[in-house]
Amino acid sequence: MKNYRKYLLFMLLPFIFLAACVDDENLDDAPPTTEDARFSFAPSSQTANIIDFTADKEFFLMQWDLGNGSTAEGKTAQGIYPNAGTYTVTLTIFNNNGSASFSTDVVIEQDDPTLVDSPIFNFLTGGAAQANGKTWVIDANRDGHFGVGPNPSQEGDFPQWYAAKALEKEGSGMYTDEYTFLLDNSRFIMETNGLVYLNVEQGSNFPEAFDPGVGDLSAPYTAPDNLTWSLQEAEDEYPVLTISEGGFLGYFAGTRSYQIVNLEENEMFLRFVDGANEELAWYIRLVPKGQEGEAPEPEEPEIGDINFTFEDLVGDGSKQWTLKPAAGAFGVGPAPLSDEFFPNGVDISDDRACLFNDLYIFNSDGVYEYDAQGDVFAEFYMGVAEEGCQPESNLDGTPGEAWASGTHTFEFTSGTPDSSPKITVTGTGAFIALAKAFNGGEYSEGPPSADASITYTVAAYDEETQELTLVLDITDSGSVWWTFVLVPND
Incomplete structure (x- = not known):
C-alpha cells in the first residue's frame, strides 16, 4: 500500500511578538485605517497559480484570509490556487487601539493540476480520475478510532489518555456522518444524516444539543453547501487540513483545522487541539466509506502456559x-x-x-x-x-x-x-x-x-x-x- 507520512519535529515554539521591528506609532497611535491595511500581490516565480502577498506597512499583528480556506500571519503570505476562479483575499491589521481590514479579489485565469497531483491530494480526494471525490467515514469498528491526549504530546501523537473502543459512541451521530473531498474547486461535502457529535463545551453553539447517553453531546445539524477544504504543508511539520466555516470532521471541539498524522490510501489519522482547552489534543481515525471492516474481538495478553517463576x-x-x-x-x-x-x-x-x-x-x-x-x-x-x-x-x-x-x-x-x-x-x-x-x-x-x-x-x-x-x-x-x-x- 502506498503510504504518505510525515512526522512532527518535537520542539517548543513560543509566540514572540517582535515589537522592536514595528514602528512605535503602529503600537500607540490612533486605530489603523483601511488604507493602512492595503497590500500588493504578484504571481510567484513557480506558477501564476501561486501568489505572493506583501503588506504596505507592518503592524503588531497581521492576519491574512487567503480566500482559499487558508490563513497566515505576518507582513507577507503566499496563497496556492490550483483552480481557476476569483478569490477574495483579506488582510486584517491590529495595534493597541483597534484593527482594520482591506480586501481585494485575486483572479486565477487557469487551472494548474500539477499543484494537486501529489500523493497527499490523491489519497485525500481520489485524484483527478475520481470526479465525484472520495468519501470518508469514522473507522467506528476499530479500537482507538477516537480519543484524547495531552497537548503538547508527550510520548507521540495518539490518544494517550482515552481511546474509544469499537462502536463505543454508537448513537452519537459520529458514525453516520460522511465527508467527501473533491479536487474540483477544493469542494467539501459534509453529510450529517441528521446528527453530529460535539464536545460538551461547544453545546452553546448548537441550541438543540442533547445528551446521547455515550458522553458529551449530540445535536441536529445540516451542514451548509459550498464548503471547501484547504491543505497547508510546512517543512518538519504535519500537513494541516482545514475545513471552511460550517464544516468539520468527526467530533466538533471548536476547531476546523486538523493535523494529518498519517494519510494512506485507506486510512486517515488526524489530530486537533481543543478550542476550549489548549491542553487537550483530540484524535479521529477515518477510512473510505465501505471499508470500515468488522468490529475486532477484544485483544488481551496471551494467558496461561507462560513459564516464568x-x-x-x-x-x-x-x-x-x-x-x-x-x-x-x-x-x-x-x-x-x-x-x-x-x-x-x-x-x-x-x-x-x-x-x-x-x-x-x-x-x-x-x-x-x-x-x-x-x-x-x-x-x-x-x-x-x-x-x-x-x-x-x-x-x-x-x-x-x-x-x-x-x-x-x-x-x-x-x-x-x-x-x-x-x-x-x-x-x-x-x-x-x-x-x-x-x-x-x-x-x-x-x-x-x-x-x-x-x-x-x-x-x-x-x-x-x-x-x-x-x-x-x-x-x-x-x-x-x-x-x-x-x-x-x-
Missing part, C-alpha cells in the same frame, strides 16, 4: 533488570505488544540512553529497588524545566522527586493455565520502565499517589535469552497498552 525474577537472591536496547522494547499501542502509537518500530535506545540504563532490581525478600544510574528521561509532568535526558538531581525539589531512585516492595503472582504471572510494585513513586503509567491511566503532573501499587502482566518470557515482556493497560477499556521488554543486566 519467582526464581526467574529474583535469581539467586537479587536480580537486576534493564530495558532491552532494541526496537519494540519500549512502546505503546492499541493492543498488548504493539508500539503502533509510539515509537512505531523505531529503536529509541540511543536517543534515550538515560532510560535504557535504568536498573529494576528484585530481591528475594520482597524488596524492589529502582536505580536511575544518575540520569533520567524526565518529562514535564514531573515538574522539570525541560524534557529529555538530564541529571537525576534535577528532580530534587520538584513534584516528581518521588520518581527518582528509591526502594519499594513487590509481590509476585504465579501464572496458572488460565492467567499470566503478574508483578506488583508498591510505594510512593514505584514503577517499572515508565513513571507516569499506571493501571487505568497516566499522571499528567506530579506527585504520584502515596503508597500506590502498579501491577504489570507478564506477556512473554524466553527462558533461553531471559527476555521478559511486561504489558500495562492504561485505560479502562483495554484500548491503550504499554509494552516493556526487560533483560538481565549482565
Whole structure:
C-alpha cells in the first residue's frame, strides 16, 4: 500500500511578538485605517497559480484570509490556487487601539493540476480520475478510532489518555456522518444524516444539543453547501487540513483545522487541539466509506502456559533488570505488544540512553529497588524545566522527586493455565520502565499517589535469552497498552 507520512519535529515554539521591528506609532497611535491595511500581490516565480502577498506597512499583528480556506500571519503570505476562479483575499491589521481590514479579489485565469497531483491530494480526494471525490467515514469498528491526549504530546501523537473502543459512541451521530473531498474547486461535502457529535463545551453553539447517553453531546445539524477544504504543508511539520466555516470532521471541539498524522490510501489519522482547552489534543481515525471492516474481538495478553517463576525474577537472591536496547522494547499501542502509537518500530535506545540504563532490581525478600544510574528521561509532568535526558538531581525539589531512585516492595503472582504471572510494585513513586503509567491511566503532573501499587502482566518470557515482556493497560477499556521488554543486566 502506498503510504504518505510525515512526522512532527518535537520542539517548543513560543509566540514572540517582535515589537522592536514595528514602528512605535503602529503600537500607540490612533486605530489603523483601511488604507493602512492595503497590500500588493504578484504571481510567484513557480506558477501564476501561486501568489505572493506583501503588506504596505507592518503592524503588531497581521492576519491574512487567503480566500482559499487558508490563513497566515505576518507582513507577507503566499496563497496556492490550483483552480481557476476569483478569490477574495483579506488582510486584517491590529495595534493597541483597534484593527482594520482591506480586501481585494485575486483572479486565477487557469487551472494548474500539477499543484494537486501529489500523493497527499490523491489519497485525500481520489485524484483527478475520481470526479465525484472520495468519501470518508469514522473507522467506528476499530479500537482507538477516537480519543484524547495531552497537548503538547508527550510520548507521540495518539490518544494517550482515552481511546474509544469499537462502536463505543454508537448513537452519537459520529458514525453516520460522511465527508467527501473533491479536487474540483477544493469542494467539501459534509453529510450529517441528521446528527453530529460535539464536545460538551461547544453545546452553546448548537441550541438543540442533547445528551446521547455515550458522553458529551449530540445535536441536529445540516451542514451548509459550498464548503471547501484547504491543505497547508510546512517543512518538519504535519500537513494541516482545514475545513471552511460550517464544516468539520468527526467530533466538533471548536476547531476546523486538523493535523494529518498519517494519510494512506485507506486510512486517515488526524489530530486537533481543543478550542476550549489548549491542553487537550483530540484524535479521529477515518477510512473510505465501505471499508470500515468488522468490529475486532477484544485483544488481551496471551494467558496461561507462560513459564516464568519467582526464581526467574529474583535469581539467586537479587536480580537486576534493564530495558532491552532494541526496537519494540519500549512502546505503546492499541493492543498488548504493539508500539503502533509510539515509537512505531523505531529503536529509541540511543536517543534515550538515560532510560535504557535504568536498573529494576528484585530481591528475594520482597524488596524492589529502582536505580536511575544518575540520569533520567524526565518529562514535564514531573515538574522539570525541560524534557529529555538530564541529571537525576534535577528532580530534587520538584513534584516528581518521588520518581527518582528509591526502594519499594513487590509481590509476585504465579501464572496458572488460565492467567499470566503478574508483578506488583508498591510505594510512593514505584514503577517499572515508565513513571507516569499506571493501571487505568497516566499522571499528567506530579506527585504520584502515596503508597500506590502498579501491577504489570507478564506477556512473554524466553527462558533461553531471559527476555521478559511486561504489558500495562492504561485505560479502562483495554484500548491503550504499554509494552516493556526487560533483560538481565549482565
